[in-house]
Amino acid sequence: MRPGGSERQKRSRRADYLVDANIFLEVELDQERADTCEEVLRKFCSGELQGLLLDFAVDSIVIVMERYGKGWEDIRTFLSSLLGYKGLYVYYSSLLDKLMVTDHMRSYGLDFDDALALQAMKESRIRYIVSYDKDFDKVPDIKRLEPESLL
Numbered sequence: 001m002r003p004g005g006s007e008r009q010k011r012s013r014r015a016d017y018l019v020d021a022n023i024f025l026e027v028e029l030d031q032e033r034a035d036t037c038e039e040v041l042r043k044f045c046s047g048e049l050q051g052l053l054l055d056f057a058v059d060s061i062v063i064v065m066e067r068y069g070k071g072w073e074d075i076r077t078f079l080s081s082l083l084g085y086k087g088l089y090v091y092y093s094s095l096l097d098k099l100m101v102t103d104h105m106r107s108y109g110l111d112f113d114d115a116l117a118l119q120a121m122k123e124s125r126i127r128y129i130v131s132y133d134k135d136f137d138k139v140p141d142i143k144r145l146e147p148e149s150l151l
Contacts, residue, residue, distance in 0.1 A: 015089060017051035018121050019044065020131035021060050021113075023147060024053075028061065028078055029068055033132070033147070040130065040147040047086035049150065052124055055092045056116055058082070091120045108139050118142065 019041075026037040043049040062075050082088070097119045104115035114135050121129065121142055129136055129144050136144040 015050045015052045015124055015126055016128060017049065017145070018091075018117055018124075018126050018129045019051045019053050019057075019088065020117060020129060020133055021054075021057040021064075022132050023130055024057075024061050024078075025064055026132075028065055028070070028074075036147050036151065040150050043150065044087045045085045050087045050089075051130070052089050052091045052120060052126065053082075054113075054117060054120055055090050056113060058090065060113060091124065093120065097123065104139075110135060110139070 023037045023041065025031070026034045027041065040049075044051050058079070061078065065075055065078065082090075093116055098116065100119050101112060101115040104110055104118045105112065108115070108118070110118065114133065117129060118136075118139060121127070127142055129142060130147055130150065131144050132146060134144070136142060
């Protein structure tokens with residue numbers, strides 16, 4: 001995974017998708033759709049697909065992993081694996097991004113993390129989010145794609 005870098009670098013990255021935390025959690029927690037999500041994540045890993053992952057999402061994934069009893073070894077393995085993704089970049093949210101998030105929360109009734117994803121998409125000019133979260137369906141100008149549609 002490539003770090004997001006400066007504001008200018010954020011905008012110059014070619015990314016077609018924002019990948020929601022729930023896609024990684026399906027795999028890390030071995031949930032119902034883990035196999036499908038793993039297959040899609042392989043496409044980002046190889047660079048076949050290009051996407052963004054929020055820095056906040058990385059932290060959220062780790063927190064959920066801990067809640068589900070995953071130890072430091074599992075967390076380290078997950079974090080280390082992210083470094084190998086050729087087609088996934090981390091979007092580092094600024095304080096200004098977080099301030100803008102409150103507008104999205106008000107306008108679309110989103111919670112903070114979903115509104116933060118929307119803000120990153122707007123800043124990066126990304127139209128598609130890979131997610132199982134149907135809350136994104138109420139936001140105009142973006143389209144939610146379930147991983148199955150990318151296979």
